[in-house]
Amino acid sequence: MAAKPPVLILLGPPGAGKGTQARMLEEDFGLVQLSTGDLLRAAVSAGTEAGKAAKAVMEAGQLVSDDIVLAILRDRMAQPDVAKGIILDGFPRTAGQAAALDALLAKAGQRVTAAVSLEVDDEAMIARVSGRYTCGGCGEGYHDEFKQPAKAGVCDKCGGTGFKRRADDNAETVRERLQAYHAQTAPLITHYECQSVLERVPAMGSIAGVRSMLAGIVGRVSA
Ligand code: AP5
Numbered sequence: 001m002a003a004k005p006p007v008l009i010l011l012g013p014p015g016a017g018k019g020t021q022a023r024m025l026e027e028d029f030g031l032v033q034l035s036t037g038d039l040l041r042a043a044v045s046a047g048t049e050a051g052k053a054a055k056a057v058m059e060a061g062q063l064v065s066d067d068i069v070l071a072i073l074r075d076r077m078a079q080p081d082v083a084k085g086i087i088l089d090g091f092p093r094t095a096g097q098a099a100a101l102d103a104l105l106a107k108a109g110q111r112v113t114a115a116v117s118l119e120v121d122d123e124a125m126i127a128r129v130s131g132r133y134t135c136g137g138c139g140e141g142y143h144d145e146f147k148q149p150a151k152a153g154v155c156d157k158c159g160g161t162g163f164k165r166r167a168d169d170n171a172e173t174v175r176e177r178l179q180a181y182h183a184q185t186a187p188l189i190t191h192y193e194c195q196s197v198l199e200r201v202p203a204m205g206s207i208a209g210v211r212s213m214l215a216g217i218v219g220r221v222s223a
Contacts, residue, residue, distance in 0.1 A: 004110050005085035006031065006222045009092070011188060012118030013181040014174055015125035015132075017203050017210055020141050021118070022089040024211050029218055032081050035089040038139075039072045040064060041166075059167055061176025063184060066096045077104065085222070093185045114221045115192035116214065118203035122178050129174045136162035147207060 008031070010018040022033040040058060043051030050072060054064045073091060076082075092098040105111050131144035137160030142149060149156050155163075168177070192198040199217050203210050 003222075005083060006113040006218070007086055007088070007105060007110060008113055008218065008221075009088045009115040009192070010090075010118060011115055011185065011192075012120060012203065013122065013125055013185075014177040015128035016118035016120045017207065018089045018118065020147075020207055021210060021214055022087045023141070025087050025214060025218060028211075028215055029085070029222070031085045031087050031218075033087050033089055034073070034076055034082070034091065036069055036073060036091040036093075037089070039076060040069070043072060059173070061168055061173040061180065063093055063180050066094055066100070069093075069097060070100050074104070092188060093181075095184075095187065095191070098188050098191050112192065112195065112197050114197050114199050114217060115188075115195075116199045116201055116217060117189050117192075118201055118210070120203050124204065125178065126171050126174050129169050130171055132169055133163045133165045135160050136164050 008025070010016075010022055012018050019033075019035060019037075022035065025031055026033050040051070040054050044055045044058070045051070050068045054068055057064050069091065077086075088101075092101050102111070128143065128146070131146070132141065133144070134141050135155035135158060137155060138158040140155055140157040141147070142163070153161055153163075155161070168174075189198060199221075201210060201213050201217070
């Protein structure tokens, strides 16, 4: 019988490196990154009803309602590319989302393969998030100090020269996002510990160092 495609979850506060590492795992293992933050930002840009409802909540650093997030995620999970295996980046974030994910996977005869908690210090996350910017063409992520393009002003990946910063990447909103993480998302660490799928990764080291630890975990759990 063919093995089920892996379902990986990256847990961690804003700036922990979920997006950075999810994109690298896509490259390293051919998995598909599903970021609810990216899906919500696309809905905001497109001006959909969900996007209109989410915009102010996101700008305030609060969590968007489970109903909106689950509707967006279910649509994305219905796309054929998820059959390659997925990395959930920024989802689930509440007990309700975790229960809904468990139910959705159970219907397909699947379960979470591994939930990785990226363990970092809150204060350092404010500097990481405030210095972040992305390529407007391909979405590759950079940082003023920690990850600059090889040639200044030119994206390493697509050669684009337009970059953007997120509206919620300021120190005040990051503090709100950190509070939301500790109040509503950190308890999910216990949820996945109880399912015996939790992996803790110290993530204050270099991007390359964290990548290598994650590659070890993904290689082991997908074997
Ligand atoms: P979302 O887009 O998910 O943002 P977040 O969780 O706050 O996480 P970030 O994207 O800020 O951080 P990251 O961990 O991906 O870090 P990154 O790799 O970019 O959510 C935004 C908003 O949408 C939420 O506040 C909420 O309103 C809403 N939302 C989304 N999902 C939701 C859900 N499920 N339910 C309800 N609401 C939801 O790295 C950050 C920077 O640091 C980068 O510049 C990077 O280059 C650098 N960096 C990364 N790793 C390292 C390292 N090891 N060393 C040095 N620098 C590093």
